[in-house]
Amino acid sequence: MRTRDEDGQWSDWVPLEVSQEQPDPGTADAAHGARGGTDALWVGQSDAVQLAFTASDAVPADDVRLALVSSDLTSSSAPVGGAALGGAAVVTNASFRTASPALAAPRVISRAEWGAAGQVCAPDVASTLVGAVVHHTAGTNNYGSVAEAMQQIRNDQAYHINTRGWCDLGYNFVVDKWGNIYEGRANSLTQAVIGVHAGGFNTATVGVSMLGDFSTLTPSDAMRESVARIIGYRLGMYGRNPAGTMSYTTGGGENSRFAAGTTVGLPVVFGHRDTAYTACPGNAGYAQLQWIRDRARAIAFSxxxxxxxxxxxxxxxxxxxxxxxxxxxxxxxxxxxxxxxxxxxxxxxxxxxxxxxxxxxxxxxxxxxxxxxxxxxxxxxxxxxxxxxxxxxxxxxxxxxxxxxxxxxxxxxxxxxxxxxxxxxxxxxxxxxxxxxxxxxxxxxxxxxxxxxxxxxxxxxxxxxxxxxxxxxxxxxxxxxxxxxxxxxxxxxxxxxxxxxxxxxxx
The missing domain is CATH 1.10.3130.20 (Phycobilisome linker domain)
Known part of the structure; x- marks a missing residue:
């Protein structure tokens, strides 16, 4: 794909990766999901787009669709593109976990603050949290303000709901380069809400995504501190040691590296690439995981x-x-x-x-x-x-x-x-x-x-x-x-x- 800016200049061709984020089988997102797709790509101020792909008799190009998503920079209204979003967030009647008095919640920007649209179906809720998955959104690192960061999150939510057919934004939390933490899926701060971020490993894990591409760029100190803080807070509420290990029996999924029913040994805090065929959270992001684990443990249990x-x-x-x-x-x-x-x-x-x-x-x-x-x-x-x-x-x-x-x-x-x-x-x-x-x-x-x-x-x-x-x-x-x-x-x-x-x- 390539795009044209307002001055008429075309960008370089950018390969689009097939998204490795899939609902767990049997969840509300899987039942509601419409289709597969690539990862979303932030293109900034562009007025045209071109796609290039190869088709053959064996692999026809039937039903290829381009999803265009945009929203006002300072608007809290629903992003445009695809089916309209609307309605109040749907809350399931599921288990609720209150924080230990000894655990101080980090500052989290609410869905209302970043302008989230309402959910279109009710995500499932697990009975506990056993781990956390670290991601990156793989989009631009060049956003220059909190307003632009919020705009990206609104657009990602629109893409996940309108094009992918999910109930809501796939991530439970998103963290920007200044260390601001945004609540993704509704109620993720208090419930074990099942997201769509690591197919076969979504249930009982919290998905935290770093806003940007960290293939080569190292996350800022503020970003990794906030990733550790939200992971430490959420896992600490369930008595989980972020620096520990676990056995997880996967439900499988289209892009999972493991077949359904396979029991996998994993760190309690792991990267998306550990369970799927993806580079997420990027080489530079993945290199920070041990620091995040140790820091999250200290935060949760100090x-x-x-x-x-x-x-x-x-x-x-x-x-x-x-x-x-x-x-x-x-x-x-x-x-x-x-x-x-x-x-x-x-x-x-x-x-x-x-x-x-x-x-x-x-x-x-x-x-x-x-x-x-x-x-x-x-x-x-x-x-x-x-x-x-x-x-x-x-x-x-x-x-x-x-x-x-x-x-x-x-x-x-x-x-x-x-x-x-x-x-x-x-x-x-x-x-x-x-x-x-x-x-x-x-x-x-x-x-x-x-x-x-x-x-x-x-x-x-x-x-x-x-x-x-x-x-x-x-x-x-x-x-x-x-x-x-x-x-x-x-x-x-x-x-x-x-x-x-x-x-x-x-x-």
């Missing part, structure tokens, strides 16, 4: 993670200063495990843990002088709370409280560390080991045993996941705890998708 860790480790909510400081650090890329380590070295946490250790092991409060030395040592990373517990269990005071002899000592170790009585055979084995290697062998051996490891894992799961560990978790993490200890296990747990999802309950 405040919830801070609130959850304060609750789980300090038994209270964060103060405003702590919430602001740590949320900013997590949003800037600091891992949540750094906050866990920070709390674990705080005076408030260490004092409580030292006091608990003395009460549980020696049945008394720590003496003031020793207390301050131990608190400072743990805060400075000289040793850990679990190391202090080991020191107390190996102390002469503990040995005396246990009964002052090896047999009573071993029995007390089993009771305090493993929560059960030692068998006669276990007692005799450890008495022999003490005779050969010294008293310290027993507390260390019992504490670092597989049985102790499994109990510590259950404790960590209860603290951070509100449940006990499953057999797979025990098998995986018991050797890890035995080699690395409590702090390392905590860091792993709070990086998990399960902990991320649970954190959203702390509003």
């Amino acid at each position: 405040e919830p993670l801070v609130r959850a860790l304060y609750h789980d480790m300090l038994n209270r909510g964060p103060d405003p200063s702590g919430l602001a400081t740590w949320s900013s650090l997590i949003m800037s890329g600091q891992p949540a495990s750094a906050l866990g380590d920070g709390i674990a070295r705080s005076r408030e946490y260490v004092e409580r843990k030292v006091t608990e250790a003395y009460a549980q092991i020696l049945g008394r409060a720590p003496d003031p002088a020793g207390f301050e030395v131990q608190v400072q040592a743990i805060m400075n990373g000289v040793f850990r709370v679990e190391d202090l517990r080991g020191q107390l269990i190996a102390s002469a005071e503990y040995y005396a409280r246990a009964g002052g002899n090896d047999r009573a000592y071993v029995q007390r170790l089993y009771q305090d560390i493993l929560g059960r009585q030692a068998t006669p055979g276990e007692v005799e084995w450890w008495i022999g080991a003490i005779g050969r290697s010294g008293l310290a062998i027993a507390p260390y051996g019992v504490w670092r045993s597989r049985e102790s490891a499994e109990l510590r894992i259950h404790e960590t799961y209860r603290t951070f996941l509100d449940r006990t560990a499953d057999p797979t978790g025990l098998a995986t993490w018991a050797p890890y705890w035995m080699a690395n200890g409590d702090d390392a296990l905590r860091a792993v747990i709070i990086r998990s998708d399960e902990y991320l999802a649970r954190s959203l309950s702390f509003g």
Whole structure:
């Protein structure tokens, strides 16, 4: 295709790609859809167009149509071209998800603001969101104002409705080069509205398109930040980790790379090209996906993670200063495990843990002088709370409280560390080991045993996941705890998708 401008000059010939955006089979858009087509192409101020194509007996050129779409630059009325658009937006009676109080919605330009036409049929709504698909519109990057960006979106909506026969604009959201976010399909900010943006993968995904062509041009910092913000916000509402992976069983479709019923392993945030025969979102756009995933994860879970860790480790909510400081650090890329380590070295946490250790092991409060030395040592990373517990269990005071002899000592170790009585055979084995290697062998051996490891894992799961560990978790993490200890296990747990999802309950 080529176009002629107002000065009578013809443009270069531009190849038109067949659109890879197709409705999922069985949806309202598929039932209402009229025909296939190419991607829309923005041509600016043009007064003529020419098309060139090859036809043969095998591939006749029957029913080729040219869809011309335009709208006033500042008008909020429906674009012209094809069948008239009109009527109020149709809202389905489907599931509705309200945002967690901990998730702040980004500024989104409403459909009324950009002049959307009403839907012509009611799109289907999924019960959840499991992922996000990043696109580019593949049109011009030369729009010079928000008004021109809105004009492009109105024209794309007209093309999708009038020519392609869909219910509405195919994308759930569109982002311009200045970082403005536009609501595409109605209700996409609050419902899992099924769009038409990645055939076979539309259901339960949110389609976010960058306005422009990013084959070679890198999206602006403002654009990619806003793409990450809307993805983080929408997936965070459903407890999905944007930096995670998923298995998706596709419904198939005309342009899908996978047959219907195929289960595909994908990142939770993926590019259109990952599932269709297309270059979308362009090489330069695709190169930004990992940054978008990581940023969306930080945005979705920054405040919830801070609130959850304060609750789980300090038994209270964060103060405003702590919430602001740590949320900013997590949003800037600091891992949540750094906050866990920070709390674990705080005076408030260490004092409580030292006091608990003395009460549980020696049945008394720590003496003031020793207390301050131990608190400072743990805060400075000289040793850990679990190391202090080991020191107390190996102390002469503990040995005396246990009964002052090896047999009573071993029995007390089993009771305090493993929560059960030692068998006669276990007692005799450890008495022999003490005779050969010294008293310290027993507390260390019992504490670092597989049985102790499994109990510590259950404790960590209860603290951070509100449940006990499953057999797979025990098998995986018991050797890890035995080699690395409590702090390392905590860091792993709070990086998990399960902990991320649970954190959203702390509003």
